[in-house]
Amino acid sequence: MTTFFESKVMHVFAKKILGCLIVASLNMIPSSPSLAQTQADNAAMKKAQEYYKAGDVARLDKRYADAVQMLLKAYELIPESSDLPYNIACLHALRGAKEDAFKWLDVAIGAGYLNVDHMLKDSDFDSLHDDPRWQKSVDKTRQEAARQARLWSSPVWDSAYVEQLSEDERVAGLSKFWSEVKYNFVYTDKLLDLDWDVVYLRYLPKVRAAKSTAEYYKILMEMCALLQDGHTNVMAPAILYNDVWGTVPLRAALMEDKVIITDVLDPALRERGILPGHQILLADGQDIKTYVQKTVAPYNSASTPQDMDNRLYNYLLLLGDLDTPVKILVADPQGKTLSIDIKRINTATRQKLATPRPAFNWRMLANNVAYVELNSFGDNTAAKEYIKAYAEIAKAKAIIFDVRKNGGGDTNVGYSVLRTLGTPAFDGSHAATRDYKPALRAWGKKQAMHDFADNKNQADPARAYRGTVMVLTSAATYSAAEDFAVAFDSMKRGLIIGEPTGGSTGQPLMISMPGGGSARICTKKDTYIDGKAFVGVGVQPGKLIHTKIDDFRAGKDTQLNAALAEIEKIK
Structure with a gap:
């Protein structure tokens, strides 16, 4: 196409x-x-x-x-x-x-x-x-x-992974990342507040002293995390995530300020008594939240606290040395505790154990309410499958779109869905980037921003759903899925229910780094069309509903039930 x-x-x-x-x-x-x-x-x-x-x-x-x-x-x-x-x-x-x-x-x-x-x-x-x-x-x-x-991006940067890069390569990689951020990172106020040149000089001796490529990349990741942007990251060589670092075969989430297991990826752990709904209390003898703040958080870039929590407890739970087991203490719903050593697994194994989630899924709930999961905008599947099922979905008196597990992809995929909601042309978000001109800098002019044209998204001429619409969001609603939430919010078409989104979107610039690593740098600032910020704070739901531990343990969906209750209020 x-x-x-x-x-x-x-x-x-x-x-x-x-x-x-x-x-x-x-x-x-x-x-x-x-x-x-x-x-x-x-x-x-x-x-x-x-x-x-x-x-x-x-x-x-x-x-x-x-x-x-x-x-x-x-x-x-x-x-x-x-x-x-x-x-x-x-x-x-x-x-x-x-x-x-x-x-x-x-x-x-x-x-x-x-x-x-x-x-x-x-x-x-x-x-x-x-x-x-x-x-x-x-x-x-x-x-x-x-x-x-x-x-x-000269091919000189495409060097192969070795356990210890030369000092010249390490310094060159640091310098490349520092300079690309300096000239391309869109949130320049952060660079001013940090004094990015001072940061460079502070990390230079650390890079020189790095005793391995793994340690070197942790240093770069720590430096990048100072920018506090989810679309600006240093990605270590894949081999480190397969041979050196690992996570535990569990997923968790913060619920009512407690770390609750949401998924057990390894069946052997279930047999040993570790189940969804259990609370993680300790890791290697430390409070679980204290442990991850010390060992994992410093190396992760995130735009908001909820974004960081999602990374720490969901994607990167107990990230550490692959060959070193971690001892955790868990408590079941009755408060009975169990201490267990868990072996970390690499990224490839984790991907094999995880159950793939379809980009699109839907079912008709009681009282003629269509529940539509839009789990990924990574390709056009969600929009294609939604349009294919639209005739049946449109028979419902209400539609609930669930983007709580949608990590993003192509913004236009979400817009294709929103175009069917029977509204006139609608706004997306406003975008801007840095407008750097060396001559103007030489003349002492302040750097300007370049604002992209705001284009209306036209309604689908063949489809116009007129019923009630709700959208469910969470901290895992991210990037292009947040663009979806922003546009829906601006349309005034219905209520957003759930938790604030991850608070990070934009256009990353990809760069190669020595030893097979890479980095990305956010080059585009997005806001609501009127300038209201959502990057750094998250799209705020019209009705804030957090998941309740008792509901999760009972197999109930707190936010979905709240949406259904709101629909029943509408006459």
């Missing part, structure tokens, strides 16, 4: 056209663009969007020649775009105009389109594959991509 009209391509229309002034003297500092120029630029962006949307309609109707004309008009307004020429090439290929397709593909490559992997998968170009020019275009794109990669 082509990405021709994906929303991320719409960002091209959010780029500001810079009115450059000719400087007569090096000592002169150019003034900012005039208000009239800014208004003209905004008008051009708006007009380009109109052409873009008209092209979308024509493309869906398979009127490819008309779509080309619309995009050509948009391209006249946005001549610096590489995505528009690429999409024009797609349209020409779809209509069988090979000469024009190759011409515009060449324009796109020249303008900076470098995603050769997408080119090869893009079915729009199927008609070009038997032409000798196709391979030439692919080779040209690949060569230019490799050349451009030297600026930001």
